[in-house]
Amino acid sequence: AQKVTQAQTEISVVEKEDVTLDCVYETRDTTYYLFWYKQPPSGELVFLIRRNSFDEQNEISGRYSWNFQKSTSSFNFTITASQVVDSAVYFCALSEAGSSNTGKLIFGQGTTLQVKP
Amino acid sequence: NAGVTQTPKFRILKIGQSMTLQCTQDMNHNYMYWYRQDPGMGLKLIYYSVGAGITDKGEVPNGYNVSRSTTEDFPLRLELAAPSQTSVYFCASSYYWSHEQYFGPGTRLTVT
Numbered sequence: 001a002q003k004v005t006q007a008q009t010e011i012s013v014v015e016k017e018d019v020t021l022d023c024v025y026e027t028r029d030t031t032y033y034l035f036w037y038k039q040p041p042s043g044e045l046v047f048l049i050r051r052n053s054f055d056e057q058n059e060i061s062g063r064y065s066w067n068f069q070k071s072t073s074s075f076n077f078t079i080t081a082s083q084v085v086d087s088a089v090y091f092c093a094l095s096e097a098g099s100s101n102t103g104k105l106i107f108g109q110g111t112t113l114q115v116k117p
Numbered sequence: 118n119a120g121v122t123q124t125p126k127f128r129i130l131k132i133g134q135s136m137t138l139q140c141t142q143d144m145n146h147n148y149m150y151w152y153r154q155d156p157g158m159g160l161k162l163i164y165y166s167v168g169a170g171i172t173d174k175g176e177v178p179n180g181y182n183v184s185r186s187t188t189e190d191f192p193l194r195l196e197l198a199a200p201s202q203t204s205v206y207f208c209a210s211s212y213y214w215s216h217e218q219y220f221g222p223g224t225r226l227t228v229t
Contacts, residue, residue, distance in 0.1 A: 004159075033215050035217060037220075043205070043222070043223055044220065044222050044223065045160075045207065045209075045220040047217045047218070047219065050216070050217050052215070091159055091160070093159075095214070095215065097215070101214045101215075102148075102165060102167060102173070102214055103148050103150070103165070103167075103211055103213075103214035103215065103216075103218070104150070104162050104165060104175060105150070105152075105160070105162065105218065107152075107159030107160045107161070108159050109157070109158055109159045110157075110158075110159050
């Protein structure tokens with residue numbers, strides 16, 4: 001059965017610290033997509049990244065980086081030199097091709113990141 | 118280009134009342150979705166649509182209904198509201214099933 005686990009419920013760091021948010025997924029499909037979304041205090045959901053199961057290259061976008069490892073079924077997200085504006089709830093999500101290509105997202109429970117000045 | 122819009126932003130319902138949550142997207146996306154987010158939880162899929170005239174149930178469809186008569190609109194109907202339906206409701210759309218979903222701002226619903 002498909003599942004996404006974000007074991008860290010809450011993380012608190014001081015500004016400029018690096019922080020890694022963990023995401024572990026379960027799926028029987030060989031074709032799937034992984035996503036990260038940010039939900040700031042205002043409540044909207046902001047797309048951050050999409051990764052397909054055939055591309056294990058790590059990705060860097062400014063202070064954000066993602067580490068995808070199929071061997072451990074993990075898709076971790078690192079923020080370098082965190083800033084107060086990074087304070088938000090971060091969600092990892094999974095979409096499987098086996099669900100008849102419907103794009104249904106399975107979300108983790110989210111990690112609340114608090115960055116203190 | 119407004120993206121995904123939802124109305125209303127907030128609503129308080131009494132037990133047993135009904136209402137429709139509106140969702141419209143202007144990106145010509147075929148795929149549309151309704152999720153609910155309970156406090157401290159991730160989002161759960163209620164219903165989805167892969168194109169006009171085609172809808173199907175998600176993980177938590179009980180107590181809800183949808184329709185998709187146009188590409189742009191995907192309203193969610195709540196019949197006989199119950200306290201368990203107190204939640205934040207998000208509508209989303211995507212260009213293709215494997216692409217990222219764009220979310221509306223959400224509707225905060227309280228049933229008392």
